[in-house]
Amino acid sequence: MxxxxxxxxxxxxxxxxxxxxxxxxxxxxxxxxxxxxxxxxxxxxxxxxxxxxxxxxxxxxxxxxxxxxRSHEVFELNASQFENLNFPQNGDAYSTDVTNAGRRPHQTFRVEMKPAPEDVAERLTVEAGSTTVLRFCHRFVDDVPWSTQATHYPAWLVEQAPRLAEPGDIAEGTTRYLAAHGIEQVGYFDEISTRMPTPDEARLLEVGAGVPVLLWMRTGYSGDRPIRCTITTFRGDLNRMNYEIGDLSARSENEPQ
Amino acid sequence: MxxxxxxxxxxxxxxxxxxxxxxxxxxxxxxxxxxxxxxxxxxxxxxxxxxxxxxxxxxxxxxxxxxxxRSHEVFELNASQFENLNFPQNGDAYSTDVTNAGRRPHQTFRVEMKPAPEDVAERLTVEAGSTTVLRFCHRFVDDVPWSTQATHYPAWLVEQAPRLAEPGDIAEGTTRYLAAHGIEQVGYFDEISTRMPTPDEARLLEVGAGVPVLLWMRTGYSGDRPIRCTITTFRGDLNRMNYEIGDLSARSENEPQ
DNA sequence: TGCATCAACTTGTTCCAACAAGTTGAGCAA
DNA sequence: TTGCTCAACTTGTTGGAACAAGTTGATGCA
Missing domain, CATH: 1.10.10.10 (Winged helix-like DNA-binding domain superfamily/Winged helix DNA-binding domain)
Structure with a gap:
């Protein structure tokens, strides 16, 4: 027994x-x-x-x-809202969401030239190891590490939109900036997975043992061409991703956010 | 040093x-x-x-x-395909996907009357602890445990569609069966999160230490009323969820599955 | 009062030892 | 050959001990 x-x-x-x-x-x-x-x-x-x-x-x-x-307090992420010209850029969406939730957003930002990792290269349909522009974000909520976001842009796109490679924010948002150069995003392909964090990720997100990371990989398309690949790692204990599919307008009226 | x-x-x-x-x-x-x-x-x-x-x-x-x-071999799940009358039911989608991938599907199935857990009750807008019908699936791929799926239906819906409470499959698919009784699903609300498995989940999915589970919670709506809440737990090391957003038709032509 | 110190707690790291229990292959017996 | 036994590996479990290192509150000194 x-x-x-x-x-x-x-x-x-x-x-x-x-x-x-x-x-x-x-x-x-x-x-x-x-x-x-x-x-x-x-x-x-x-x-x-x-x-x-x-x-x-x-x-x-x-x-x-x-x-x-351990106490859990999850933060909701609306992933299905389509980001277009009428929609604030990614970074702004984060700031707005967090502020609306009564929390204090904070992020660090940097731009690098990086050879494309294999998984990114595959999604951008470029050679693995070929140069891409990496725009990297480390985000906090109330000074607690929340997520890291790495967006890769292919070299051919940077030639058409050189400010992508410049350090510092693009005030009007990358989506709008790209649209002004004739590159309009028409759709996304999202892939969501989970695993235990690497030591690097554990350090950046300040997670201890027993907390997985939520991996969100978004490939953005303009016509048939992939124009960006964004890899976001979230602390699994603090985040939940939401998607709305189909017609939920009736529901939304009853349950406003 | x-x-x-x-x-x-x-x-x-x-x-x-x-x-x-x-x-x-x-x-x-x-x-x-x-x-x-x-x-x-x-x-x-x-x-x-x-x-x-x-x-x-x-x-x-x-x-x-x-x-x-450990060797990783992930299985892709297309979550954004809208399940409607022209679409096979959930269980069929699983069987079809797995078979198409050249793998062998296998599942066990049972139906129970269960008080609604708090999180489910909230999403179905019923009292926590009130009776719901639970249709439970334990799925395998090549005899490896892959996922568990628990769908709760509220009591008022079961009155209109009594076969939901009967054990055994609904041949034409629950979606179609419900539609025949005037309940048509118009949209979904998906929530995706991750955590380490409970001992029960670790047993059912046969995962060892260091493998998180991917939690997929889908609430289906008919008009403004939630009609079902499906909670699926996937082995995090073997699954990835995909969503297509916007217009990816051009891409799909170039990269057929 | 204010501050430094230190004792008494906590978990972290590292060793040692012994036995339990699962797996595999060699080798022997039928 | 076939099948069984068993030795020799493997990791799993449990005990012990000692010291390192972080935290807190009490104590006592200036």
Whole structure:
């Protein structure tokens, strides 16, 4: 009957307390030594159980402070709104959304010339390793890292729209700037996936163990030609992406945002 | 200069070998004792480093077999195709997609009466805990667990369409069946998020540590009324969701699936 | 009062040891 | 040949110990 290893019993017991509300989000767990006594297990065994919960994203640990039940507060992202000339540019959409939610947006920005990674090259239908312009955004909400966004533009496009390669913002928005040069985006292809963060991503997004990243890859088209590929990495514990498909006008009237 | 703890050095070194291709997907890692000798570290320290890579989803471990570099083979899901009367039902879409990809689909199915969980109740605009019909699917591809899908229908809808509560498939598809009873879906609201699997989900999807799940929540509307809420959990390492937005007809001609 | 120090907590890292349990192949017996 | 057993590998579990390092609050000094 007691086939489960002890460290798993510890994890299960604590998980039940968390799910049942006995340990609400933000509350501190008993210390390792307390749990060690309570479960009649060595500190190592208790630590194994706790690290299981950490890797499930249920709790966090801080040296000197103890373990804490993670609290979730997700941020909604509307991905299906079509970005066109009447729509503010991507960066603006972020600032507007965050401000509307009563939060404080903040972002750092840089422009680089970069060889295209394989996955980007494939989507832009250029040679892997060929030069692209990379416009990179690191975004925060209330000073908490939220997402990184890397947009690659193919070289042929930059020739027609040279300001893409210049550092600094494009005030009117890249979408509008491109349209002024005869490049109008007519559609997108979105790909959404998830995985555990690389060490680099974990550093940029300040996520600990047990938090996956949400990957959003958007390829923008002008006619049949891909003109940009945007890869956004979100903290998986803080974000949710929404798409509206079909006619939801009746619903929207009943449930305004 | 050597401030990193030793177990992290082990993980970093192995991660570099994996990323660099020295340890290709599917290959076996050296055993713990070999690594212990190579890094002049105890077995426990090596295990700490390895478990880091496991929780990053880079490698897997099997008792008696050793550690193996995980190989990724993602399956594409087209989520933006609008499901209507001219479109096969959800279950059929899965079978068709998988078969077209040259894989073998397999699913188990059951129907239950279930009180609505809070998140579902909110989306169906019914009382939390009120009775709903739950149609549950457990799907496999080549006998590998792929996803679980739970669709909740509100009680008022089941009164109009009683076959929803009966066990067994609805041959013509639920969409068509509902339409025949005057309930036509006009749009969807999709929400996509990610997190680490619960122990139940890990069991159903047979995922080990370090693999997040991709959560897809689709609320279907008929007019202003929500008529169903479908929650699908995918193995994050095997699936990617795709959305097409705007006019991509020119692109589709160039890149047929 | 204000500030520095330090004791007493916390988790983090690293070693050691022993046994359990899953896998594989060699080698022996029928 | 076939099939079984078992030794020799592998990782999994559990205990112990010691010290490092981060945090907090009490204590006592200026």
């Amino acid at each position: 007691n086939k489960q290893p002890k460290y798993r019993q510890v994890a299960d017991a604590l998980r039940r307390e968390i799910d049942g509300g006995a340990l609400p989000p933000g509350s501190r767990l008993p210390s390792e030594s307390e749990l060690s006594a309570r479960f009649d297990a060595s500190r190592n065994t208790v630590r194994s159980g706790l690290s299981l919960l950490v890797s499930e994203g249920l709790i966090t640990s801080s040296q000197g402070l103890g373990y804490e039940v | 050597n401030k990193q703890p030793k177990y992290r050095q082990v993980a970093d070194a192995l991660r570099r070998e994996i990323d660099g291709g020295a340890l290709p997907p599917g290959s076996r890692l050296p055993s713990e004792s070999e690594l212990s000798a190579r890094f002049d570290a105890s077995r426990n320290t090596v295990r700490s480093g390895l478990s880091l890579l496991v929780s990053e989803g880079l490698i897997t471990s099997s008792q008696g077999l050793g550690y193996e570099v």
